[in-house]
Amino acid sequence: MGRENFHRILEETQQDVLRMGSLVEEAITKAVDALARSDVKAAEEILRADDYIDDLNVLIETNCLNLLALQQPMASDLRTIAAMLDIIIDLERIGDHAGDIAQITRNLANEPHLKPLVDIPLMAAKAREMLRESLDAFSHRDAQAAHDIPRKDDEVDRLYRKVFAELIQFMARDPKAIGRASNLLLVALYLERIADHATNICERVVYMVEGVPKKLKRSVVEFAETSRSSEEASPAAAEGGA
Amino acid sequence: MAAIVIAVGAAALLPPPLHLAAVIIALFATVALVVTLVPAQSPDGGVPIVESAGHMVPVAAQAVAGATNAGTIGAANETTASLAPVAEPDLTGVLAALPVGVMVIGDDGKIRAFNAAAGELFGVSAERARNRALIEIVRNFELDRRVTATLRTGVEETGELPYSAAHERYLQVTTRVLGGVEGRRSALVIIADQTRMRELEKLRRDFVSNVSHELRTPLTAVKLMVETLQSGVEQPASDEFLGSIAQETERMIALVEDLLDLARLESGKLELRLSTVDIGELCQHAAQAQARRAQTLGVALECSAPEAPMKISADRDKVYQVVVNLLDNALRHTPSGGRVDLAVEPGDGTVDIVVSDTGGGIPSSALPHIFERFYVVDPARARGPSGTGLGLSIVKHIIEAHGGTVEAKSELGTGATFRCRLVAAG
Numbered sequence: 001m002g003r004e005n006f007h008r009i010l011e012e013t014q015q016d017v018l019r020m021g022s023l024v025e026e027a028i029t030k031a032v033d034a035l036a037r038s039d040v041k042a043a044e045e046i047l048r049a050d051d052y053i054d055d056l057n058v059l060i061e062t063n064c065l066n067l068l069a070l071q072q073p074m075a076s077d078l079r080t081i082a083a084m085l086d087i088i089i090d091l092e093r094i095g096d097h098a099g100d101i102a103q104i105t106r107n108l109a110n111e112p113h114l115k116p117l118v119d120i121p122l123m124a125a126k127a128r129e130m131l132r133e134s135l136d137a138f139s140h141r142d143a144q145a146a147h148d149i150p151r152k153d154d155e156v157d158r159l160y161r162k163v164f165a166e167l168i169q170f171m172a173r174d175p176k177a178i179g180r181a182s183n184l185l186l187v188a189l190y191l192e193r194i195a196d197h198a199t200n201i202c203e204r205v206v207y208m209v210e211g212v213p214k215k216l217k218r219s220v221v222e223f224a225e226t227s228r229s230s231e232e233a234s235p236a237a238a239e240g241g242a
Numbered sequence: 243m244a245a246i247v248i249a250v251g252a253a254a255l256l257p258p259p260l261h262l263a264a265v266i267i268a269l270f271a272t273v274a275l276v277v278t279l280v281p282a283q284s285p286d287g288g289v290p291i292v293e294s295a296g297h298m299v300p301v302a303a304q305a306v307a308g309a310t311n312a313g314t315i316g317a318a319n320e321t322t323a324s325l326a327p328v329a330e331p332d333l334t335g336v337l338a339a340l341p342v343g344v345m346v347i348g349d350d351g352k353i354r355a356f357n358a359a360a361g362e363l364f365g366v367s368a369e370r371a372r373n374r375a376l377i378e379i380v381r382n383f384e385l386d387r388r389v390t391a392t393l394r395t396g397v398e399e400t401g402e403l404p405y406s407a408a409h410e411r412y413l414q415v416t417t418r419v420l421g422g423v424e425g426r427r428s429a430l431v432i433i434a435d436q437t438r439m440r441e442l443e444k445l446r447r448d449f450v451s452n453v454s455h456e457l458r459t460p461l462t463a464v465k466l467m468v469e470t471l472q473s474g475v476e477q478p479a480s481d482e483f484l485g486s487i488a489q490e491t492e493r494m495i496a497l498v499e500d501l502l503d504l505a506r507l508e509s510g511k512l513e514l515r516l517s518t519v520d521i522g523e524l525c526q527h528a529a530q531a532q533a534r535r536a537q538t539l540g541v542a543l544e545c546s547a548p549e550a551p552m553k554i555s556a557d558r559d560k561v562y563q564v565v566v567n568l569l570d571n572a573l574r575h576t577p578s579g580g581r582v583d584l585a586v587e588p589g590d591g592t593v594d595i596v597v598s599d600t601g602g603g604i605p606s607s608a609l610p611h612i613f614e615r616f617y618v619v620d621p622a623r624a625r626g627p628s629g630t631g632l633g634l635s636i637v638k639h640i641i642e643a644h645g646g647t648v649e650a651k652s653e654l655g656t657g658a659t660f661r662c663r664l665v666a667a668g
Binding site: 029 | 351375377378381382383386406410
């Protein structure tokens with residue numbers, strides 16, 4: 001394999017990472033959309049699409065290992081390959097979380113909604129935006145953007161705390177709602193984790209561009225605050241959430 | 243809109259590898275766009291002549307051949323003379339001006355051409371897109387897959403594609419093969435945003451479904467009661483059934499009349515019979531007409547208007563319908579013991595008709611939708627049979643037909659206020 005061939009395969013592999021990313025992005029939106037509409041058919045499509053994500057994962061990993069083994073890349077190229085190997089792990093996990101949400105849609109299919117979903121779709125949109133921007137930063141090798149994106153995690157965490165408090169309220173008021181509310185709690189947790197995976201991708205981009213491994217600041221969900229706010233939350237406030 | 247004709251024969255003037263003329267030809271063949279730089283009229287001088295892409299090629303070739311043979315534009319025959327100014331069109335400019343997104347993807351997967359409409363669809367400038375891989379610019383797996391398939395196998399396809407970035411959109415995507423130099427093929431991608439069309443289709447479906455539902459419900463009740471009567475029910479039960487049948491029939495008539503009114507309003511066919519109307523007197527009259535109903539419901543209905551006549555130029559019957567619809571809506575949502583106020587308030591060259599109630603109010607999420615057809619906030623909260631969901635939509639159309647505005651303000655638990663603002667008569 002000549003150097004020209006090496007760079008062609010490296011470039012194509014980077015494009016495959018973006019392809020995998022676009023599949024994962026769509027899976028997040030579709031999963032929450034299917035949940036909001038109790039659309040079991042759409043949920044099953046998401047579960048099937050997870051196979052494509054896994055196939056791309058294997059393809060990218062194989063290409064990266066081949067490049068490492070056969071070309072002994074150095075410096076920036078080596079860091080790009082290392083970053084890709086990490087990024088696809090995060091993407092694969094995000095895909096799994098989308099699958100988990102689709103599974104919850106299947107589980108809740110025959111149960112009425114606690115209420116129309118409001119904050120969960122907002123969390124999904126925000127987490128997806130973070131993922132898209134982190135992949136843009138990867139595509140453009142933009143370390144500055146990669147530094148900035150994790151700040152958006154604060155908003156996802158704020159929504160998570162809000163949803164958490166509201167769902168606890170539902171459970172406290174009506175024990176029959178515990179099953180549905182705890183499933184929605186899991187959905188919120190998966191979305192919060194997706195935003196964290198986007199932050200991981202940003203860290204890999206910073207390493208890829210700057211050559212220095214860096215832990216980017218991320219917000220920590222304060223559960224003490226969450227439980228306090230759930231006690232303070234008025235029933236009226238619970239009307240418009242989740 | 244005048245059609246535009248382009249001399250596609252000018253393709254020969256363009257250097258490879260882009261072959262913009264070829265792109266344009268393929269585009270026409272695909273979306274049947276009409277093209278000419280000369281306004282073309284039908285023989286009767288009315289509707290512009292629409293030429294198919296198939297017709298255009300010989301015409302353009304004739305134009306170019308004519309100009310070439312004669313040596314000068316002035317020597318060309320009448321047909322070619324009219325087309326001569328387009329012998330060297332700026333096809334890049336044409337591509338940029340097209341209202342549909344157009345991209346050309348090279349066999350290496352890189353974007354070779356990307357027009358302004360595509361840039362708007364995907365939020366990327368042409369400069370940034372050029373020579374980048376498609377997946378880097380348009381992060382949609384399915385679009386990338388279709389283009390890759392066209393490049394690899396030559397399979398051309400057209401189909402709808404959901405595309406979600408900031409908003410969910412529906413794109414009609416057509417991929418075509420373009421022959422290139424030395425057998426290297428490119429893919430032409432034409433993208434039309436179908437989101438608005440989808441929304442209109444949904445509106446139509448919802449409308450048909452709502453009307454069917456609204457008519458079927460009373461019809462079913464009437465059918466059952468008639469069947470029961472036929473089986474030989476005696477008085478007083480039969481009187482009760484006949485009363486219910488009359489009531490359901492009235493409901494259906496009201497719905498059909500509302501629908502006809504709305505259809506006339508929306509199609510702009512409603513002719514306003516303008517006269518000078520004393521809006522204060524009109525409101526007093528409307529309030530009196532609703533007084534008995536308000537009394538039955540246990541709701542206090544008050545009308546306040548300045549003593550001096552408040553004149554507006556309006557269609558009296560239509561404005562009366564506005565006031566009645568607003569009062570009907572307020573009474574429907576106000577519990578017993580509550581009140582409904584109708585007021586006429588003069589402004590600076592305007593007159594406001596204000597209807598406020600002490601009902602349960604409208605949730606903020608519902609406020610933007612209450613003037614939509616068939617939108618009912620919560621039928622369970624209404625008193626008695628729910629409305630047709632058309633009353634407020636009719637109000638909005640009538641007021642807007644008079645050049646006025648209507649707005650609703652409300653908070654849950656504190657009632658609602660509807661304010662119609664009309665221009666005072668000079």
